[in-house]
Amino acid sequence: MPMNRVVRLVKRPAPGLVTPDCFEIRDEPLPEPGEGEFRVRISHVSLDPAMRGWVNDGKSYVPPVGLGDVMRSFSAGIVEASRHPDFQEGEAVVGLFGVQTHALSDGKGVQRADTSIAPLQSWIGGLGMPGLTAYFGLLRVAEAKEGDTVVVSAASGAVGSIVGQIAKIKGCRAVGIAGGPAKCRALIEEDGFDAAVDYKAGNLAADLAAACPDGIDVNFENVGGEILDAVLARMNPFGRIAVCGLISAYNATTPQPGPANLRFLLTQRLRMQGFIVFDFIRENPIALADLSQWVSQGRLKFREDVREGGVDAFPQVLNLLYTGENFGKLSLKV
Ligand SMILES: NC(=O)c1ccc[n+]([C@@H]2O[C@H](COP(=O)([O-])OP(=O)(O)OC[C@H]3O[C@@H](n4cnc5c(N)ncnc54)[C@H](OP(=O)(O)O)[C@@H]3O)[C@@H](O)[C@H]2O)c1
Incomplete structure (x- = not known):
């Protein structure tokens, strides 16, 4: 009899990398859709740096995952049973379905994935939350424009590569910061960056x-710490910094100092603004139309690192994000 393989959070992690004992992984009965619901057979679970924050108890932009709850994740899959008027069996969908093999949904927040544009897993990547983050952070928050020098950290990753x-599509000079020669080479040879810096x-x-002889106009910050400090010192007057993520601090075991170079905010009259991709949710259709068009034109490519092992591999695979091994x-292929 088919069962649902589920990853539940059972313990809050101590500071540092999340340990496997924070999760219980078990078989549960397959959920049956009630009136107005459908069941998704999940094919891909997205692993995102934000998950480290979601399992902490504390103030954030979303409530923490509750103890005993299915671990929160964006996931992609196919509707396999439906009693919902708008979702039919066989449709490809993406949503916050969690780390499990099957999910029940009432359709709220669920998006259809058009697999004629890109394969299903790209709808949790370049055409999903990370792609939207790159789009809104760069164009709405940092207001990048033609001729700007744009620096992005964690540049070979899901968000940074996009x-x-x-x-480049918008006529900027693109400079990426990444860890190691292989990632830096890929930035230039595969993604079309003008320069890459191996931190x-x-x-x-x-x-x-x-890499930035004329200074930096826009910084898309994914990392924080020493990288942010180095970028601050090269910013041009009236430059814009979109703070997307601070991954270098997510697993810190001691309090992290603020930027040592904050004085450049004053002397260069910089604007620094944090954002969360959901801030722009009403504009998602505009962003998706642009991203899809660039994909169809061959101007935008997605680098995907899909791991095997099913949901059982979740605790180990999650940590690859924080060690730079992705x-x-x-x-995760489920
Ligand atoms: N604001 C939002 O709404 C939003 C939405 C999505 C993502 N984000 C943020 O965007 C950032 C990138 O996310 P992603 O999904 O695209 O992940 P990703 O870049 O695909 O993977 C994470 C990468 O971060 C780098 N990294 C990890 N620890 C580091 C450290 N201590 N110092 C320097 N680099 C480190 C590693 O690359 P290297 O090998 O190059 O070090 C690693 O491969 C994260 O900060 C995430 O929280 C924010």
Whole structure:
């Protein structure tokens, strides 16, 4: 008899990488859709850096995952049973279905995935939350425009790679910061960045200066810490910083100091603004139309790192995001 394989949060993690004992992974009866519901057979679970924050108890932009709850995730799959008037069996859908093999839904917040544009897993990646984050952060928050020098950190990842490609589409100079020569090479050879800086090489300030001879107009910040400090010191007057993520601090075991170079905010009259992708939810159709068009034209490509192992591998695979072992949008094939 088919069962639902489910990952539930059973313990709040201590500071540092999440340990497997925070999750219970077990078989449960397959959920049957009631009136107005449908069941999704999940094919791909998205792994996102934000998950580290979602399992903490504390103030954030969404409530924490409750103890005993299915671990929250964006997931993609196919409707396999429906008693919902708007969702039919066989439709490809994406939503906050959680880390499990099957999910019940009432359709709220669920989006259809047009697999004629890109395969289903891309709808939790470049055409899903990470792609929308890159689009809104770069174009709405940082207001990047033609001729700007745009610097993005975690540049080879799900969000960063798309930020660089959109920057090029909009006529900017795109500079990526990433860890290691392989990722930096891919930024230039595959994603079309103008320059790449390996922050692990040990010369961050000098390498960034060489990559940005005319300074930096826009910073799309994914990492924080020393990388943000190095970028702050190269910002041009009236530059804009979109704070998308601060991944270097997500697993910190001691309080992290603020930017040492905050004085450049004053002297260069910078604007620095945090944002969450959901802030722009009403504009999703506009963004998706642009992203889809660029994909169809071959101007936007997605780097996807799809891992095997099913939902049982979730605790181990999640941590690859924080050790830099993922290379592109990380997801689990279920
Ligand atoms: N604001 C929003 O609404 C929103 C939405 C989605 C994502 N985000 C944020 O966007 C950022 C990127 O997310 P993503 O999904 O695209 O992940 P990703 O870039 O695909 O993967 C994470 C990458 O971060 C880098 N990294 C990890 N720890 C680091 C450290 N201590 N120092 C420097 N780099 C480190 C690693 O790349 P290297 O090998 O290059 O170090 C790793 O591959 C995250 O900060 C995330 O929280 C924000």
